[in-house]
Amino acid sequence: MSQTVRGVIARSAKAPVELVDIVIPDPGPGEVVVAIQACGVCHTDLTYREGGINDEFPFLLGHEAAGVVESVGEGVTHVAAGDFVILNWRAVCGECRACKRGRPHLCFDTHNAKQKMTLTDGTELTPALGIGAFADKTLVAEGQCTKVDPAADPAVAGLLGCGVMAGIGAAINTGAVTRNDTVAVIGCGGVGDAAIAGANLVGAKTIIAVDTDNAKLNWARDFGATHTINARELDPVETIQDLTDGFGVDVVIDAVGRPETWKQAFYARDLAGTVVLVGVPTPDMRLDMPMIDFFSHGGSLKSSWYGDCLPERDFPTLISLYLQGRLPLEKFVTERISLDAVEESFAKMHGGQVLRSVVVL
Structure with a gap:
């Protein structure tokens, strides 16, 4: 009944x-x-x-x-x-x-x-x-x-x-972050902090958190960010490059999903780096960029749906890591x-x- x-x-x-x-x-x-x-x-x-x-x-x-x-x-x-x-x-x-x-x-x-x-x-x-x-x-x-x-x-x-898996998966599954990588995460809400936690879990050596809210940047440190940037005070692209010997990071994760943050992600990566878009844009948003920049930078531009997760594979593993105190x-x-x-x-x-x-x- x-x-x-x-x-x-x-x-x-x-x-x-x-x-x-x-x-x-x-x-x-x-x-x-x-x-x-x-x-x-x-x-x-x-x-x-x-x-x-x-x-x-x-x-x-x-x-x-x-x-x-x-x-x-x-x-x-x-x-x-x-x-x-x-x-x-x-x-x-x-x-x-x-x-x-x-x-x-x-x-x-x-x-x-x-x-x-x-x-x-x-x-x-x-x-x-x-x-x-x-x-x-x-x-x-x-x-x-x-x-x-x-x-x-x-x-x-x-x-x-939903959100935590989306962020962890954006780092590990979509971005393929691994040990000794350098990573930047733009937007430090739940999804962004999950991406930081995921990057930290797999051993990224540098994790740079970007936001406009100092309280959120403090949260990011709790999840493993090694550096923080307040985008109201510092230029994110220039600061990320300064923190990586002028090269940019291996993987940038845009957890905001706006044209301006995606551009920051694009230009803040190394020449062969990866951009992962996990923040969800609205249908009216548009990008206007020189095509030569896409050609000259190389690397990968990816979107991440649900952290490219497979629940039956990922959920039990992540719960096990949580119960072990590792996540x-x-x-x-x-x-x-x-x-x-x-x-x-x-x-x-x-x-x-x-x-x-x-x-x-």
Whole structure:
């Protein structure tokens, strides 16, 4: 039978979110009901609320989540009731051209649960990133659940579901940062600090953090930045070059996603260096640069979707490193809040007061 639980929805663009009753159907074939234990408040959820993703309101918000599998539908073999899982929004298909070429992290046909969660009046909900985890329980596709060590704190583990994985993966998977590399990260919010943590984990010798907020630069030091640059006070490109004997760094990660920061990233790298764009631009943004600069610099220009992660490969490994004390994921959790405090947490996030507020159920 279906069940009624609490959930946080965005009913219309820019309106405050609401905590309401929602209806979760029994899992169908290939589907799983997960009892949510914790869910991070990500900027993407705010973008949904603002109408910046699409207009398929009402949205059931929340996607950086961990919890316990409550029940599974027909044919589910990947997880079982009682498993502790992290939810992800890239349930790969295994059949598209990317998957068949051995690149499932680039899957072109990721999927979600087929059934719809609803309001009590039957209105269908659109779950954020196909998850919808600001709720006591949610319905997802089997492939959206990744089993990990249950010793992990759910408030910490769930953050791998989006922003933290995006940053770590941008450094390790997309940027291929390795020992003795020099790295710069532009933008030191949650994603940028995760990139710094990832670069530190694999042994980068120099990690330069760039931001306009000294509080965020202090956070960056906690995650392993060896140098910091306040871009309001110093020219980032010139300063990065000064810190690297005039050459620039091996890898620059743009965690902001604006034309001006991408240009800084481009010119702050070494001649054969790599630029990784993991910050998300808006559709109206444009670049105007001399083509000769692209030709003369060489190297690689990459975009990173979800840190080019493969959840079943990356989540268990990163949780293991966290439990060993080698990856300080717990430092991303600024505060733990209740389900009725999401709207307030959006204001704190927008004001740069938190790395992550995490709803704990």
